[in-house]
Amino acid sequence: MSITAIRAIEALRAEGRRITTARRTIIELLGATNDHLTAEHIATAVQHAYPEIHVSTVYRTLESLDEWGLVEHVHRGHGAAFFHLAASHPHMVCEACGRVIDVPQEEFDALVARVRDVYGFDIDVAHNALMGRCLVHDPRAGGLLAPPVSSREGAGPGARDG
Amino acid sequence: MSITAIRAIEALRAEGRRITTARRTIIELLGATNDHLTAEHIATAVQHAYPEIHVSTVYRTLESLDEWGLVEHVHRGHGAAFFHLAASHPHMVCEACGRVIDVPQEEFDALVARVRDVYGFDIDVAHNALMGRCLVHDPRAGGLLAPPVSSREGAGPGARDG
DNA sequence: CGCTCAGATACGAACACCTCGCATCTGCGA
DNA sequence: TCGCAGATGCGAGGTGTTCGTATCTGAGCG
Numbered sequence: 001m002s003i004t005a006i007r008a009i010e011a012l013r014a015e016g017r018r019i020t021t022a023r024r025t026i027i028e029l030l031g032a033t034n035d036h037l038t039a040e041h042i043a044t045a046v047q048h049a050y051p052e053i054h055v056s057t058v059y060r061t062l063e064s065l066d067e068w069g070l071v072e073h074v075h076r077g078h079g080a081a082f083f084h085l086a087a088s089h090p091h092m093v094c095e096a097c098g099r100v101i102d103v104p105q106e107e108f109d110a111l112v113a114r115v116r117d118v119y120g121f122d123i124d125v126a127h128n129a130l131m132g133r134c135l136v137h138d139p140r141a142g143g144l145l146a147p148p149v150s151s152r153e154g155a156g157p158g159a160r161d162g
Numbered sequence: 163m164s165i166t167a168i169r170a171i172e173a174l175r176a177e178g179r180r181i182t183t184a185r186r187t188i189i190e191l192l193g194a195t196n197d198h199l200t201a202e203h204i205a206t207a208v209q210h211a212y213p214e215i216h217v218s219t220v221y222r223t224l225e226s227l228d229e230w231g232l233v234e235h236v237h238r239g240h241g242a243a244f245f246h247l248a249a250s251h252p253h254m255v256c257e258a259c260g261r262v263i264d265v266p267q268e269e270f271d272a273l274v275a276r277v278r279d280v281y282g283f284d285i286d287v288a289h290n291a292l293m294g295r296c297l298v299h300d301p302r303a304g305g306l307l308a309p310p311v312s313s314r315e316g317a318g319p320g321a322r323d324g
Numbered sequence: 325c326g327c328t329c330a331g332a333t334a335c336g337a338a339c340a341c342c343t344c345g346c347a348t349c350t351g352c353g354a
Numbered sequence: 355t356c357g358c359a360g361a362t363g364c365g366a367g368g369t370g371t372t373c374g375t376a377t378c379t380g381a382g383c384g
Binding site for chain 2: 077078081094103108114118119124125127128129130134
């Protein structure tokens with residue numbers, strides 16, 4: 001089991017919360033992958049091992065773990081949000097291929113500080129993904145590199161948008 | 163009718179598209195307000211004047227106008243996206259009060275340029291709203307100012323989130 | 325002004341993604 | 355091992371949106 005998963009489970013125990021099969025399995029799953037999984041993906045994977053775990057339990061468990069700071073969710077523009085073990089950092093999602101790129105929080109520090117000063121608003125850059133395009137998919141960046149839309153990479157359900 | 167609305171309608175005409183009641187009404191509505199309206203809000207408002215205009219027509223019309231570059235949609239984290247006449251700029255949405263703050267694109271230019279260079283990714287900062295909190299609602303920024311959650315300001319349906 | 329028809333619309337069913345209520349079950353402290 | 359608060363299974367319900375299809379209409383043409 002990954003270190004972060006172990007930490008998450010210990011955190012549950014430390015706060016006196018129950019270590020249930022659903023919680024343990026979801027945490028292990030999230031700890032074992034670098035993918036950005038939607039609740040439905042998680043439910044499917046969890047049910048592969050424990051078919052009796054209901055999708056609504058997965059939603060509720062994710063919500064609880066999120067609330068307790070052990071996992072985080074990120075909203076893509078369309079389609080489902082995706083989840084990962086807590087490690088606040090922004091994500092960029094390519095509208096053409098669906099790929100998710102992790103970005104260090106530091107890249108946004110200057111912007112966040114300025115917006116806080118000027119607009120009196122504290123941005124949580126990790127909560128919504130930043131949409132855009134990998135340069136290979138950007139029609140403005142030299143069509144040479146641009147493959148047709150058919151060459152989707154990691155596009156799960158919900159990579160379409162305008 | 164607002165200047166931007168007139169321009170949008172002329173753009174429709176110039177491209178040989180039909181000026182229908184639904185299109186004209188939606189464009190006038192968006193041109194007449196600075197609010198950030200969801201498709202459902204728009205449908206309700208439009209139906210106030212023309213009850214026969216169906217909500218699915220509103221969705222399709224908005225989709226078309228968006229595709230033609232005359233309106234834009236912005237995704238909030240939860241709940242419905244909101245629409246406005248084309249004027250690409252980022253938005254920040256307070257998770258506590260639902261308020262939407264418009265930000266000039268220029269604030270993001272440096273970040274966008276750096277991300278393009280370093281990560282090979284072209285961010286469209288206007289597509290997803292940036293979530294966060296007005297400083298008055300930020301528990302970390304001196305609880306003195308923080309009103310209870312009940313004091314929602316512009317929170318429409320879907321201002322809740324974790 | 326009336327004819328024509330591609331394009332637009334009304335309507336309702338269906339869909340994706342969740343959320344909720346409630347009866348049952350279970351982790352864990354006593 | 356017992357008791358019960360908290361967690362889960364199950365299915366209905368909700369919200370926001372998309373789609374198929376029959377009908378209608380804007381606008382060019384005569």
